[in-house]
Amino acid sequence: MDVYANLKQGERGVWVSIIAYVCCSLVKVGVALAAGSEALLADGLNNTTDVVASVAVLIGLRISRKPPDHDHPYGHFRAETISALVASFIMLAVGIEVLSRAISSLFNPEMKAPDMLAGWTALATAAVMFGVYRYNRRLARATHSQGLMAAAEDNRSDALVSVGTFAGVAGAQFQLHWLDPLTALVVGGIILKTAWSIFREAAHRLTDGFDRGELEALRSTIAQIPGVKDIKDIKARYHGSSVLVDVVIHVDPRLNVTESHTITEDIEARMRAAHNVNAVHIHIEPDERSQR
Structure with a gap:
């Protein structure tokens, strides 16, 4: 398959991610506020920033498709790698924010167990994101797209985060109120780990590193x-x-x-x-x- 055709195929996967993230973030944030769940709110905020990160990847793929010009004789293909780098920075900022909120809530003596609706919402969105992950991973391997593979890895992290959110909300129902903010803390850690992984790979490629x-x-x-x-x-x-x-x-x-x-x-x-x-x-x- 032609390189430019690969990039166009990659855009389709990013659009799938964007649509899924917008829907999931709106549902999660709304339910989290109504159910009083820090874990689901952190999960929803994570998805909100994923929308921004996915848009960054989409812009990178679009720029990469531009043909060579007078000052880019090799084309614009590295814009895709730069977009993955930008996505890692966005995820880093969100991970720090989630950790900050989780630590604050963890030491709040007036914590209450969230409504179980938050847990079921997290589980349902986990299934959605895992489906998106499998779709994008398949497409990324077929098109050899680093930007789309970064998006797929983020999809998987989000699915696992939502499973963890469900576990935290469910555990809080048994008087383990600290499980909800503790889950939010774990969510923040997963976001930071994913951000570091994407940053390391993108930086390695931009500095002409090769396995x-x-x-x-x-x-x-x-x-x-x-x-x-x-x-x-x-x-x-x-x-x-x-x-x-x-x-x-x-x-x-x-x-x-x-x-x-x-x-x-x-x-x-x-x-x-x-x-x-x-x-x-x-x-x-x-x-x-x-x-x-």
Whole structure:
């Protein structure tokens, strides 16, 4: 599938997330205020900020689809990674706010058990978000979209948070009033952990980090191409959802230009088929061993 087609498919997943988050946040916040549940309110606020984070991812995907121009000859694909970074910052701010509210409520001596309606609301929305997570994860893997995968991971965290919210509200019914704010505290911790995970991956990609195991897999594929005598150097980096590979290979010095070019075409075709890599810059050098 074409890179731009992948980005367009990714947008569909983000829209699904946005619609789900808007509906869930409105229901959760409304029920939380009526039922007096700190845990469900924290959960609802989390979904509210997820709307903003999802919009950031959507904007990143839209910008990524812009074709190359005079000052962006490689295109705008990294806008998708930047959007994931922005989403992590938003989640960080919300996580801190949720933790602050939870700690304050936990030490409130006048705590009361929330209405069980809050628990059932949390459980129902957990089922919704888990369905959204599975949909977006499938789509992210098919389109190789980092922004959409970040959104999918957030969907899963939200589903687990809502399950925890249900447990906290249910436990509070048995005179364990502290379980509701304690659950809100756990929710805040999960939000911060997810934010850190997304930030770390996005920052790693923006600084041209690349997994060594994946790089060795690319090297192995190229080494198996007929005509490649040796691989002098290989580098790879992410450009949004795409991978850019630079490789220096040694070939028989007796080959003519056409024969050498055929080897580069074989490398490009194999990289596309085996690793979905569409951009490979290949530098050819004569193999000194073959000259002896």
